[in-house]
Amino acid sequence: MKQKPVHEAMQEFLDGQVILIDKPLRWTSFDAVKKIRILTGVSKVGHAGTLDPLATGLLIICTGRFTKKINEYMGMEKEYTGSFTIGATTPTFDLESEPADFKEINHLTEADLQQAAQSLTGEILQTPPIHSAIKKDGKPVYLLARKGHEVKLEPRKITISAFDITKIELPVIEFKVVCSTGTYIRSLASDFGKILGAGAYLSSLRRTRIGSFSVNDAMLPLQFEERINKMKQASEGQANA
Incomplete structure (x- = not known):
């Protein structure tokens, strides 16, 4: 140009x-x-x-x-704040798609939530969401996912330096995360929900720092x-x- x-x-x-x-x-x-x-x-x-x-x-x-x-x-390292909604999932792991597969969450305690966050802290393997701009065979995978094609992405090693739950008002929890480049907070929400056995999706996100x-x-x-x-x-x- x-x-x-x-x-x-x-x-x-x-x-x-x-x-x-x-x-x-x-x-x-x-x-x-x-x-x-x-x-x-x-x-x-x-x-x-x-x-x-x-x-x-x-x-x-x-x-x-x-x-x-x-x-x-x-x-550079990144910092985010935002919220997860517990007790349902979405295909995109956020509110770009409709929540479904609702589950009961009344049994969950603060200790359960803190333990789930702790298990996702440190060096972990994370699979990127199929509704993302990652390219496979030269095309963004979200285009393939939208057409109903099967998309398989390999887990990647990332680092979650801090995962703090800052507020709990179920079904919503607020958080602050400090992480390495390549981290998908949407995938973190999905993994958090899987650990709890109740599902979760990202309901809000704000990037507060880069380096x-x-x-x-x-x-x-x-x-x-x-x-x-x-x-x-x-x-x-x-x-x-």
């Missing part, structure tokens, strides 16, 4: 910047990248780690020469747009002075 001339105030983004975006609910990660391309006029833009549409939180977006750092950022980058330092897309407009207005004001 050939880079078109950019607005004078956007040169820093053409040279290379790291932008921290707080991705809104139902936006795709590509929606955020596209928004930044349009606002800055820079064609070379990419993100360092996909967030599902139903997740919110930190998205690292790189422009210009800083896109070379994407793999470095993708490999030393915090969502507290991130901007919503609208805030970034306001910043860009101010930069362009300031530049045009100086030019007309």
